[in-house]
Amino acid sequence: MSATSSGVLSGIIFGLALAFLLEQLGYLSLSALAAGTLYVVVFAVAFGVVFGIIGNLLGKRRARKLWPAANSA
Amino acid sequence: MQHVAPPSGRHVVGRVSIATLACVAALLLAVPLLGAPIGQGSAHPNGATPGPHGAPPAPFTYWVNWNGRGTANSSTIGSALSVTLGSTITLAFHWSGGTLGGPPGGVSEVEFQAFLFGFPFITRALTNNPALTTYTGVTNLTWDPGALNYIIAGDYQCLASIFAADGHTIWSESFYISVHAPYTVGALLPIILLLLVLFEVYAVLTVKPTPPKGIAAVPAPEKGTSSPASSESSEPPDPAAESPEAKT
Numbered sequence: 406m407s408a409t410s411s412g413v414l415s416g417i418i419f420g421l422a423l424a425f426l427l428e429q430l431g432y433l434s435l436s437a438l439a440a441g442t443l444y445v446v447v448f449a450v451a452f453g454v455v456f457g458i459i460g461n462l463l464g465k466r467r468a469r470k471l472w473p474a475a476n477s478a
Numbered sequence: 479m480q481h482v483a484p485p486s487g488r489h490v491v492g493r494v495s496i497a498t499l500a501c502v503a504a505l506l507l508a509v510p511l512l513g514a515p516i517g518q519g520s521a522h523p524n525g526a527t528p529g530p531h532g533a534p535p536a537p538f539t540y541w542v543n544w545n546g547r548g549t550a551n552s553s554t555i556g557s558a559l560s561v562t563l564g565s566t567i568t569l570a571f572h573w574s575g576g577t578l579g580g581p582p583g584g585v586s587e588v589e590f591q592a593f594l595f596g597f598p599f600i601t602r603a604l605t606n607n608p609a610l611t612t613y614t615g616v617t618n619l620t621w622d623p624g625a626l627n628y629i630i631a632g633d634y635q636c637l638a639s640i641f642a643a644d645g646h647t648i649w650s651e652s653f654y655i656s657v658h659a660p661y662t663v664g665a666l667l668p669i670i671l672l673l674l675v676l677f678e679v680y681a682v683l684t685v686k687p688t689p690p691k692g693i694a695a696v697p698a699p700e701k702g703t704s705s706p707a708s709s710e711s712s713e714p715p716d717p718a719a720e721s722p723e724a725k726t
Contacts, residue, residue: 406688407687408685408686408687408688411681411682411685411686412682415678415681415682415685416678416682418674418678419674419678419679419682421680422671422675423666423671424553424672425671425674426668426671426672426675428632428633429630429632429659429665429667429668429671430631430632430634430660430668431562431629431631431633431656433553433632433633434597434632434633434634434635434654435594435677436592436593436594436595436633436634436654437593437595437596437633437635438595438596439596440595440599441595442595442661453495456678456682459682459683460682460685462689463683463687463726464685464686464687465641465680465684467685467687467689468687468689469687471687471689472689472690
């Protein structure tokens with residue numbers, strides 16, 4: 406699994422967990438079907454994108470350190 | 479010129495009879511509305527019972543108390559009723575009013591539901607057999623949340639309903655509760671979610687890059703000789719770790 410896809414997967418799980426955590430702490434209400442689904446999907450997609458970018462950048466950076474010859478070209 | 483004959487005594491008696499029959503029929507039809515219990519409460523969807531002699535109907539009043547606190551002012555998230563699930567909960571369903579008789583159809587069942595994503599994840603109900611048809615009354619729905627105190631927290635939409643004997647809803651009220659966990663984050667679910675959030679941040683910060691093309695992937699170790707985590711590593715193998723001497 407690439408660093409980007411790992412980041413996206415981590416971001417989706419992070420977003421879902423964060424939405425439910427905020428709901429548990431009283432900052433979100435997931436009672437209604439439409440609003441609750443919207444919150445969860447927005448959190449999952451947004452953090453999936455953000456974590457995917459982070460994973461991509463970190464992956465490239467570490468690849469340059471681990472295999473400098475292959476990444477110098 | 480057309481002559482209209484005056485009504486004979488026979489015709490007058492017939493009309494009076496028809497009018498009397500109509501009055502009796504109307505009275506008979508009105509009896510279920512005036513008596514108690516009322517069989518079809520759906521005839522009065524607003525919960526009003528017609529008063530005698532054309533008097534304005536006195537509406538029924540329903541309300542529910544959560545451990546003695548009214549829920550009528552908790553119809554929004556901002557005004558959610560602050561509760562804890564640490565002790566036994568008593569939901570008191572009250573009804574009162576009506577010009578004559580009890581609530582339409584009688585109170586056969588009371589029900590409490592809490593929703594998550596539009597679906598009830600907590601449902602508690604109490605059935606009155608026979609249905610309560612008193613003018614005013616109260617039914618206490620008592621339940622023990624048990625382990626829920628240690629599992630859930632947060633804001634939830636709830637629905638309190640009163641059902642008649644035929645199953646139709648006499649009254650229902652939607653309100654919000656704000657469930658507080660012990661020590662704010664003391665419930666199990668928030669702790670698990672917090673750990674999951676932290677783990678995912680750790681996972682993305684320690685992400686492993688894929689080897690570029692042309693570089694051979696690390697061969698998978700034999701079964702039982704290494705942990706599963708090391709099989710996914712794409713870093714170059716440590717010769718010392720692979721040697722038999724290193725294992726001893």
